[in-house]
Amino acid sequence: MSALLTIRDLNVHFATATGSVHAVRDVDLTIAQGEALGLVGESGSGKSVTSLAIMRLLAPQATISGTIEFASQEFAGQQLTTVPEAEMRKVRGSRIAMIFQEPMTALNPVMRVGEQIAEAVRAHHPDTTRQGAWAAALDAMREVAIPEHDRRARDYPHQLSGGMRQRVMIAMALVNRPQLLIADEPTTALDVTIQAQILELLRELRSKFNLAMLFISHDLGVVAQIADRVGVMYAGRIVETGSVKQVFADPMHPYTRGLLQAVPSLKTDRLQPLRTIDGSVPSLNALPPGCSFSPRCGLRVPACNEQVPPLIPVGEGHAARCIVTTAVLP
Numbered sequence: 001m002s003a004l005l006t007i008r009d010l011n012v013h014f015a016t017a018t019g020s021v022h023a024v025r026d027v028d029l030t031i032a033q034g035e036a037l038g039l040v041g042e043s044g045s046g047k048s049v050t051s052l053a054i055m056r057l058l059a060p061q062a063t064i065s066g067t068i069e070f071a072s073q074e075f076a077g078q079q080l081t082t083v084p085e086a087e088m089r090k091v092r093g094s095r096i097a098m099i100f101q102e103p104m105t106a107l108n109p110v111m112r113v114g115e116q117i118a119e120a121v122r123a124h125h126p127d128t129t130r131q132g133a134w135a136a137a138l139d140a141m142r143e144v145a146i147p148e149h150d151r152r153a154r155d156y157p158h159q160l161s162g163g164m165r166q167r168v169m170i171a172m173a174l175v176n177r178p179q180l181l182i183a184d185e186p187t188t189a190l191d192v193t194i195q196a197q198i199l200e201l202l203r204e205l206r207s208k209f210n211l212a213m214l215f216i217s218h219d220l221g222v223v224a225q226i227a228d229r230v231g232v233m234y235a236g237r238i239v240e241t242g243s244v245k246q247v248f249a250d251p252m253h254p255y256t257r258g259l260l261q262a263v264p265s266l267k268t269d270r271l272q273p274l275r276t277i278d279g280s281v282p283s284l285n286a287l288p289p290g291c292s293f294s295p296r297c298g299l300r301v302p303a304c305n306e307q308v309p310p311l312i313p314v315g316e317g318h319a320a321r322c323i324v325t326t327a328v329l330p
Contacts, residue, residue, distance in 0.1 A: 038227030114153025242318030252320035
């Protein structure tokens with residue numbers, strides 16, 4: 001299956017008053033048409049920065065290097081990191097769409113939600129009439145199962161529940177039939193019942209439109225439900241990648257193991273404290289030498305501090321950035 005999105009050696013730096021912050025380091029990712037890739041990790045690991053780099057929505061002080069190739073028919077062979085902004089605007093929202101983490105801040109509070117979806121249609125199809133754009137907005141709201149969508153289209157964001165606002169965001173993202181959907185923690189602010197409904201909706205829409213999806217979350221349970229493959233990020237780097245089955249059933253990086261062990265289950269002893277990963281994520285301005293996870297790792301050896309380990313293959317499509325668990329100690 002050929003790749004729709006190919007990221008190679010992606011690095012993102014932010015210029016700050018105290019120096020340059022290296023937020024994303026040497027990230028390689030691929031997503032095929034119709035495939036869902038889950039990106040997981042603690043806050044500050046670089047997940048959202050990676051997604052914003054794909055969309056070219058980073059702040060002006062950010063510097064991007066590496067290649068991001070989007071293989072859509074209209075833009076085949078073009079690097080998203082270097083195309084002119086006018087060309088990028090044609091891709092953004094049309095071929096690649098994004099659902100942001102908090103819909104209340106992403107939606108315009110003084111515009112009716114139907115008008116906001118219709119505006120997305122007219123932005124990419126300027127020949128569309130206002131009536132045609134409004135009809136497309138109503139169709140999109142019906143596809144995401146908003147009840148009484150024709151009436152709700154005239155509501156303002158504050159008149160909708162959190163789950164309904166998120167459905168509006170999904171409708172806005174899908175109204176132009178993109179090939180790639182980036183979902184940045186779309187269920188974080190929702191209760192578990194609404195979260196399950198949104199995940200089911202995303203699965204249905206992905207199947208219906210053959211969507212490729214980059215699903216970003218810190219919730220491993222959510223990623224297990226929706227993704228085909230998983231990339232685990234820590235301190236700006238991918239530390240493990242593989243299929244959902246490989247990563248969840250046989251995690252090879254100590255950080256991935258720690259994340260999985262910290263997830264409570266029905267078998268968890270309620271009289272005992274939940275398991276945690278010792279320590280905290282290091283500052284991106286002061287990463288330790290060698291493996292960034294070594295100060296928190298119970299398996300570390302002296303060689304871990306010598307150099308950053310590469311992603312070492314441990315199976316078909318499964319790789320981890322650890323010299324201990326992959327048995328390649330020098």
